[in-house]
Amino acid sequence: MTRHNITEKNQGKSQGFTLVALALGILVCGAGWAQQSDWQVPRTPEGQPDLQGVWANNSSTPLERPEFFGDRATLTAEEFQELRRQAEEIRASGGDALFGDGFLNAVISGEVQSYDPATGNYDSGWMVDRNLENRTSLIIDPPNGRIPPMTEEGRARAQQRMSARLSPTDSYLGRPLQERCITWGMPYIMAGYNSYYQIVQGKDSVAIIQEMIHDVRIVPLGEKPPLDERVKLWHGDSRGWWEGDTLVVQTKNFSDKSLFRGAGENRLFTERYTRVAEDVLQYEFTVEDPSTWERPWTAVINYTASEDPIFEYACHEGNYALMGILSGARAAERAGQIPTE
Amino acid sequence: MPNYLAGAALCLSLTVTGFATAQTDNVSRTASGKPDFSGLWQALGNNQWNIEPSAAKAGPDWQWGALGAIPATLGIVKDGELPYTPSGLAQKQVNQADWLALDPVVKCYMPGVPRANYMPFPFQIVQSDETVVMAYEFASAMRIVYMDQPDFDGPVPAWMGHSRGHWEGDTLVIRVTDFMPYTWFDHAGNHHSDQLEVIERYTPAGPNLIMYEAEIRDPVTYTRPWRMAFPLYRRMEENAQLLEFKCVEFAEELVYGYLNKDAPDDRVPPRGMPFTIQEQ
Numbered sequence: 001m002t003r004h005n006i007t008e009k010n011q012g013k014s015q016g017f018t019l020v021a022l023a024l025g026i027l028v029c030g031a032g033w034a035q036q037s038d039w040q041v042p043r044t045p046e047g048q049p050d051l052q053g054v055w056a057n058n059s060s061t062p063l064e065r066p067e068f069f070g071d072r073a074t075l076t077a078e079e080f081q082e083l084r085r086q087a088e089e090i091r092a093s094g095g096d097a098l099f100g101d102g103f104l105n106a107v108i109s110g111e112v113q114s115y116d117p118a119t120g121n122y123d124s125g126w127m128v129d130r131n132l133e134n135r136t137s138l139i140i141d142p143p144n145g146r147i148p149p150m151t152e153e154g155r156a157r158a159q160q161r162m163s164a165r166l167s168p169t170d171s172y173l174g175r176p177l178q179e180r181c182i183t184w185g186m187p188y189i190m191a192g193y194n195s196y197y198q199i200v201q202g203k204d205s206v207a208i209i210q211e212m213i214h215d216v217r218i219v220p221l222g223e224k225p226p227l228d229e230r231v232k233l234w235h236g237d238s239r240g241w242w243e244g245d246t247l248v249v250q251t252k253n254f255s256d257k258s259l260f261r262g263a264g265e266n267r268l269f270t271e272r273y274t275r276v277a278e279d280v281l282q283y284e285f286t287v288e289d290p291s292t293w294e295r296p297w298t299a300v301i302n303y304t305a306s307e308d309p310i311f312e313y314a315c316h317e318g319n320y321a322l323m324g325i326l327s328g329a330r331a332a333e334r335a336g337q338i339p340t341e
Numbered sequence: 342m343p344n345y346l347a348g349a350a351l352c353l354s355l356t357v358t359g360f361a362t363a364q365t366d367n368v369s370r371t372a373s374g375k376p377d378f379s380g381l382w383q384a385l386g387n388n389q390w391n392i393e394p395s396a397a398k399a400g401p402d403w404q405w406g407a408l409g410a411i412p413a414t415l416g417i418v419k420d421g422e423l424p425y426t427p428s429g430l431a432q433k434q435v436n437q438a439d440w441l442a443l444d445p446v447v448k449c450y451m452p453g454v455p456r457a458n459y460m461p462f463p464f465q466i467v468q469s470d471e472t473v474v475m476a477y478e479f480a481s482a483m484r485i486v487y488m489d490q491p492d493f494d495g496p497v498p499a500w501m502g503h504s505r506g507h508w509e510g511d512t513l514v515i516r517v518t519d520f521m522p523y524t525w526f527d528h529a530g531n532h533h534s535d536q537l538e539v540i541e542r543y544t545p546a547g548p549n550l551i552m553y554e555a556e557i558r559d560p561v562t563y564t565r566p567w568r569m570a571f572p573l574y575r576r577m578e579e580n581a582q583l584l585e586f587k588c589v590e591f592a593e594e595l596v597y598g599y600l601n602k603d604a605p606d607d608r609v610p611p612r613g614m615p616f617t618i619q620e621q
Contacts, residue, residue: 045372045470052469170602172593182589198485200467200474202379203371207467207474209483214451216476216483218465218583225580233585310485312499316589317450317523320615326600333602 041245041275044201049245051206051273054310055281055303057195060087060130062101063299065137065145073145075134084132091129099193103130130192131304138189138299141286147261147297154292158262169329169339172322177257179322181315184212185260186235186251187269187285189301197303198310199273199281206240206247213315219249227253232265234258247273263292279305368511368545371468376511376545378466378473381576381583384459384553387412391529392459392569393423401441411528417459417569423531429562436530443613444528448596449588450614451482451500453524454517454539455555455569463576465583473506473513478586486515495519498535513543523614534561549575 042050060083065073075083083104090106137145150158166174178184188195188210198209206219219240227237235258236251249271256265267289274282281303288296329339369377394416400409425433436443446452452460462478473486486504487493495503495518503519522535540556551573558566596615599608 047372052471167602172597172601180589180593182587198472200469200472200485202467202469203377205379205465205467207476209474209485213481214483215481216474218467218476220582224582227580227582231584234587235585237582309487309493309496311497312501314451314500314521316480317500317521317614322597323600323615326597330600330602 039277042278046201046203048201048242049247049275050201051199051247051275051281052201053281054196054198054306054308056131056306057189057191057197057283057301057303058129058131059138059191059301060103060132061135061138061301062104063138063189064101064147065139066105069136069145071144073136073140073143075136080132080134083134087130087132099190103192131302133302138301139297140284140300141298142295148293148295150262150292151290151294154262154289157264157292169325172326175322175325179319179325181213181319181322183215183234183258184210185258186217186254187260187271188212189299191301194313196306196310206249208249209310211310211313214313219247229253232256236269243272245274247271249273260287263287263289266291276302281305367547369548371470373470375470375508376513377468378513378543378545378551379468381463381465381581382551382573383461383463383576384571384573386417386459386571387414387461388417388459388571389456389461389527390414392417392527392531393529395529417571419568419570424564424567426562426564429532432562433530433532436525436532438530439612440528440530442611443530444525445523445614446479446525446528447592448611448614449480449592450523451480452477453500453520454484454502454504455541455553455557456524456526457482457484457501458553458555458573459571462586463581463583473515476583478583480588481585484517500524502537502539509542511545513541515539515541515543517541532562533557533559536561543573546572549577 044050044052069075086106087103090103139145139147142148168174172180184190194212196211198207198211200207200209204221206221208217208219210216215235217235217238219238221240221242224239226239227233231237232253232255234255237253238249238251240247240249242248251269251271252267254260254265254267254269258264260267260269267287270286270288272282272284274284276282283301283303284298286296286298287293332339369379371377390411391414393414395414397413398411400411402409423433441447446456446460451457457464457475457477457479460477460479464475464477467474467476471487471489473488475484475486477483482501484501484504486506488506491505491507493503493505498519498521500521500523502517504515504517506513506515508514517539518537520533520535520537522533522537525532536559538558540558542554544552544554546552552570553573554568554570556566556568557563594608596611598604599610601608
């Protein structure tokens with residue numbers, strides 16, 4: 001997992017406030033969302049399924065199934081009970097923050113791997129309450145819940161990228177895209193860390209707002225010619241349509257700098273947004289890239305409704321951390337030391 | 342909210358002297374009967390250089406030749422010169438004299454409101470009854486306009502402010518408050534304080550034209566409210582769509598280049614924001 005530095009901290013109280021204010025109560029739910037049989041998806045005045053609102057990805061489920069669980073897609077009742085108990089313990093401990101997959105991994109292993117071991121900046125004060133689910137992986141296909149093996153081409157590309165990697169402190173170019181406030185990527189799926197989205201539906205387009213670095217994806221609905229393939233984008237070029245009550249969005253034209261788990265510009269990304277309960281938006285995505293993986297893979301994240309608004313995440317505007325990292329490295333060199341990561 | 346009501350009343354009176362009433366028979370509408378502003382819009386006129394009238398002049402870098410020169414502008418400010426307070430005018434002159442170093446958008450900071458609306462980049466509106474989203478190509482800046490929460494106070498100061506909207510007939514009226522003090526109105530150094538309050542009015546004038554007005558209130562910087570007005574044109578290309586201009590990557594050498602290990606000798610800390618770390 002990428003370690004993010006103290007960028008957000010420099011936005012002062014507002015950012016900390018965001019995380020605290022957006023904290024949800026712990027939600028407990030099973031693999032399927034129990035629905036009242038008379039519930040029907042609300043509709044917009046245009047008659048479309050109404051997916052609008054602020055949605056949180058605070059799922060405790062890791063993207064890939066920990067090997068510990070083998071082929072089991074769900075926790076046993078006892079394991080789930082234990083997850084809830086340990087979650088409460090982690091929450092009450094006031095220790096380091098756990099984001100993304102780190103949460104369930106800590107519960108399983110009993111060891112907290114700090115998100116930020118270098119500075120200790122991220123403590124439990126940054127954490128929202130996680131949405132506890134009894135699933136063992138977000139990935140539903142392949143059935144083993146894990147990202148498929150890479151192709152030879154994909155492995156060679158990853159190797160090449162590794163060897164071309166710049167020193168992390170010689171230049172801003174050596175820092176991750178997140179620290180440079182360029183993007184957290186597309187899709188941004190890490191749970192529990194400004195992982196809020198807002199959907200707004202117009203007559204012929206849908207806006208998907210991502211709180212992290214104030215990114216908005218505009219998805220045109222209906223017939224619209226694809227963007228010329230020479231125009232590559234960080235977040236790709238999206239087209240959307242309705243299949244029943246599901247909004248389907250297909251995205252391509254990714255920039256080769258815009259990586260997702262090792263895939264680059266060749267990936268085809270398909271999302272399916274379905275409101276399965278008043279307060280649950282099911283987000284399913286499939287990523288296909290024969291140049292990277294032996295087969296496509298699919299994951300499902302249950303977004304939960306948030307009462308709170310999206311805040312302005314002015315990342316670049318307050319990015320003193322990047323200056324601090326580089327300045328610190330130069331100071332270390334002047335002192336005759338080798339800068340550390 | 343007495344302030345809010347006063348604002349609405351003042352804006353109503355301004356409409357009479359402003360643009361002509363919308364041609365309501367020729368306007369795309371939502372299912373709820375409101376004008377549908379969804380689509381890609383852009384201002385023309387080079388007023389990002391100067392919101393007041395100005396002649397063309399040379400640009401800051403001779404190597405860019407004609408391409409780097411600054412075009413003339415007719416200006417979008419109404420009712421004469423900007424009514425600066427003495428200290429406000431003094432700051433404007435400081436800004437103007439050193440604009441390339443001090444203008445926040447040069448460093449890819451979010452442009453604020455109303456400036457985002459007349460940057461030389463398109464922006465896209467996605468509109469529902471409850472919420473209007475404005476997604477700007479420049480810096481991937483964005484605004485969420487709360488149509489259904491008139492009493493929702495801005496939770497924190499923001500570069501793009503805090504926007505609440507309502508309808509006055511066919512005009513979308515947006516009150517924007519809770520700004521950061523750092524954004525400017527143009528490259529000419531026109532500026533504001535954190536007391537800025539902007540009342541925007543979007544009035545349809547046919548299917549492909551919005552007449553835009555903004556009333557600017559800032560008692561710290563100006564002696565009276567003033568207003569600007571300009572048209573927003575729909576981008577009509579068959580394949581028009583919002584692209585990405587994530588300009589952070591184009592401003593990093595300016596902002597951080599002096600901190601690189603092998604920084605060339607001419608790389609110096611930028612002036613103005615951010616408040617830079619001085620290397621020994």
